[in-house]
Amino acid sequence: xxxxxxxxxxxxxxxxxxxxxxxxxxxxxxxxxxxxxxxxxxxxxxxxxxxxxxxxxxxxxxxxxxxxxxxxxxxxxxxxxxxxxxxxxxxxxxxxxxxxxxxxxxxxxxxxxxxxxxxxxxxxxxxxxxxxxxxxxxxxxxxxxxxxxxxxxxxxxxxxxxxxxxxxxxxxxxxxxxxxxxxxxxxxxxxxxxxxxxxxxxxxxxxxxxxxxxxxxxxxxxxxxxxxxxxxxxxxxxxxxxxxxxxxxxxxxxxxxxxxxxxxxxxxxxxxxxxxxxxxxxxxxxxxxxxxxxxxxxxxxxxxxxxxxxxxxxxxxxxxxxxxxxxxxxxxxxxxxxxxxxxxxxxxxxxxxxxxxxxxxxxxxxxxxxxxxxxxxxxxxxxxxxxxxxxxxxxxxxxxxxxxxxxxxxxxxxx
Ligand SMILES: Nc1ncnc2c1ncn2[C@@H]1O[C@H](COP(=O)(O)OP(=O)(O)OP(=O)(O)O)[C@@H](O)[C@H]1O
Ligand SMILES: [Mg+2]
Numbered sequence: 001x002x003x004x005x006x007x008x009x010x011x012x013x014x015x016x017x018x019x020x021x022x023x024x025x026x027x028x029x030x031x032x033x034x035x036x037x038x039x040x041x042x043x044x045x046x047x048x049x050x051x052x053x054x055x056x057x058x059x060x061x062x063x064x065x066x067x068x069x070x071x072x073x074x075x076x077x078x079x080x081x082x083x084x085x086x087x088x089x090x091x092x093x094x095x096x097x098x099x100x101x102x103x104x105x106x107x108x109x110x111x112x113x114x115x116x117x118x119x120x121x122x123x124x125x126x127x128x129x130x131x132x133x134x135x136x137x138x139x140x141x142x143x144x145x146x147x148x149x150x151x152x153x154x155x156x157x158x159x160x161x162x163x164x165x166x167x168x169x170x171x172x173x174x175x176x177x178x179x180x181x182x183x184x185x186x187x188x189x190x191x192x193x194x195x196x197x198x199x200x201x202x203x204x205x206x207x208x209x210x211x212x213x214x215x216x217x218x219x220x221x222x223x224x225x226x227x228x229x230x231x232x233x234x235x236x237x238x239x240x241x242x243x244x245x246x247x248x249x250x251x252x253x254x255x256x257x258x259x260x261x262x263x264x265x266x267x268x269x270x271x272x273x274x275x276x277x278x279x280x281x282x283x284x285x286x287x288x289x290x291x292x293x294x295x296x297x298x299x300x301x302x303x304x305x306x307x308x309x310x311x312x313x314x315x316x317x318x319x320x321x322x323x324x325x326x327x328x329x330x331x332x333x334x335x336x337x338x339x340x341x342x343x344x345x346x347x348x349x350x351x352x353x354x355x356x357x358x359x360x361x362x363x364x365x366x367x368x369x370x371x372x373x374x375x376x377x378x379x380x381x382x383x384x385x386x387x388x389x390x391x392x393x394x395x396x397x398x399x400x401x402x403x404x405x406x407x408x409x410x411x412x413x414x415x
Contacts, residue, residue: 007052007113010045011035012062013081017102021055024106030113039064046074052198053077053113058087058099065094072187075194077205079112095186095208112202134244134254135395136284139294140308141260142301145326145357147175148364149294149387150257155373156391157253158218165210165251167223169240169280170259171232174225181371182211188224189243190234196242206250215376221251232277240283256284262311282315290320290395297325297341297356298332306349322354322394329359355390358382 006029011018018035025032033049036042038061042054054071056063058080071078082088083102091099100109137150147170154166168174168189177183187209195201195209210221223243226232247254259281285291293312295305302325313321325341333340338356345351363374363381370377374384 005114006030008033008049009113010042010049010051010054011056012037012039012042013055013057014059014083014102017057017081017083021106021109025109028106028110030110038062039067042067043070046070046076050074051076052200053079055079055081055109057102058082058091058096060090063091063094063096068094068096069187072191072194072209075191075196075198075200077113077195077198077200077202079109112204132248132252132254133290134248134256134288135290135292136256136258136288137292137294138258138262138281138285138312139260139296139326140301140304142296142304144294144296144301144305146170146260146294147179147257149292149324149326149357150255151176151179152374152384152387153292153391153395154220154253154255155213155215155217155375156388157255157395158215158220159375159388160391160396161218162252162396163250164218164220164253164255165206165223165247166213166220167243167247167254167256167284168225169235169256169284170225171229171235171277171280172259172261173229174257176222176257177211177224179368179371180213180222180373182213182222182224186211186224188222188227190226190231192223192243192246193235193239196246197239201243201246203250206246213373215373217373217375223247225257232280235280237276237279237283240280241287244284244287256288258284262308262315285312285315285319288316288319290322291316292395293321293323295323295325295353297328297337297359301327302341302344306345306351309349309351323351324355324357324390325353326357327359328356332359354394355386357386357390360384 008031011032022032033051034045036045054076056078063080080091080096080099081102082091082099088099137146139146150166154164158164166176168176191209192201195205210223213220213222244254259278261278261281263278295301328337328341330337341356342353345353360381360383363378363383366378367374374381378384
């Protein structure tokens with residue numbers, strides 16, 4: 001049996017539940033630092049006591065959006081209890097989907113506090129297919145299409161039947177949420193980072209802080225980026241590494257949209273203890289099994305890409321790096337643009353691009369207008385075809401293009 005760790009707790013539950021769990025939690029070695037009545041009281045306790053978790057009843061008085069936001073800000077875990085269907089619905093409305101029945105055994109609460117509940121539970125129900133893969137999508141400055149590629153690659157992997165988590169780790173302005181029409185004030189990646197820093201990023205917390213992109217082709221989870229780019233100091237290398245470690249267990253494929261800058265911040269600032277803005281990108285690359293490097297296929301974009309590519313390869317070390325050139329068009333590079341781009345990359349960088357994605361204004365416009373992926377909004381577009389082919393050929397394992405899956409639509413058998 002796993003050894004339990006003692007936690008510092010704040011309790012905001014009804015009297016009956018408190019009378020039942022207080023002796024049990026004390027006996028289990030935990031410490032209840034405060035027993036309070038309303039969400040406002042809990043918020044005050046958070047700053048004062050910095051508890052590991054808040055045990056809260058899912059009533060309007062005790063569980064509020066601002067309490068959840070404050071817990072996310074401080075990386076404090078929330079364990080919610082519902083004594084009725086109404087309380088369960090209240091929690092769900094606030095985005096808390098893992099709610100315990102108020103009659104639950106203390107042992108279950110204890111296991112949750114230890115972060116072993118859902119991990120063990122999920123593993124028993126549906127083992128994660130091994131090995132899971134982490135893909136970092138990187139590209140130099142000049143908006144070559146990192147976010148577009150990250151979203152489309154995630155969508156195509158999900159369409160092939162895998163469990164996918166898309167993570168927006170661009171500390172220069174995450175765009176995944178607006179592109180997919182999601183609320184970017186939701187907790188997302190920054191909250192996951194804070195929870196991971198406190199060892200609280202369980203599967204249930206991941207499910208809570210992530211948003212779900214729903215699609216008939218295959219849903220995927222999204223950890224949206226920073227709502228304000230000025231909050232980048234919250235995203236340290238250690239936190240990114242810890243989040244990726246958890247997400248890797250949660251999903252079959254983790255796709256990370258990174259920033260453009262590979263400079264070590266030590267080279268920019270002499271303050272060794274200053275937070276590092278590029279740390280998230282570097283940590284994502286370090287954690288990845290496969291880096292997709294995106295370049296913009298015009299003369300300036302290619303020059304930038306050729307300059308930065310050696311730095312990427314040096315950082316990625318033994319990790320597989322695959323090059324995709326995006327927005328390929330004759331207007332930018334002359335006739336036969338595919339040949340032009342390939343030969344320039346070969347000649348000046350000995351680089352072989354695995355995919356050349358055409359410039360596809362109408363496909364992208366359709367996707368942006370609807371907040372959907374290309375596969376959902378413009379499945380016949382040329383960019384979609386190129387990215388789907390790339391994912392099948394260079395991202396998914398060759399034999400596993402058609403995995404055992406839940407969402408996969410069955411073909412009609414021809415008899
Ligand atoms: N194949 C394409 N054809 C046409 N437009 C494209 C294509 N790929 C991307 N775009 C457009 O280029 C712009 C930049 O793309 P995207 O936001 O994906 O780049 P990025 O590298 O993430 O940029 P940023 O530095 O802002 O994060 C967007 O308006 C997007 O719609
Ligand atoms: Mg971007």
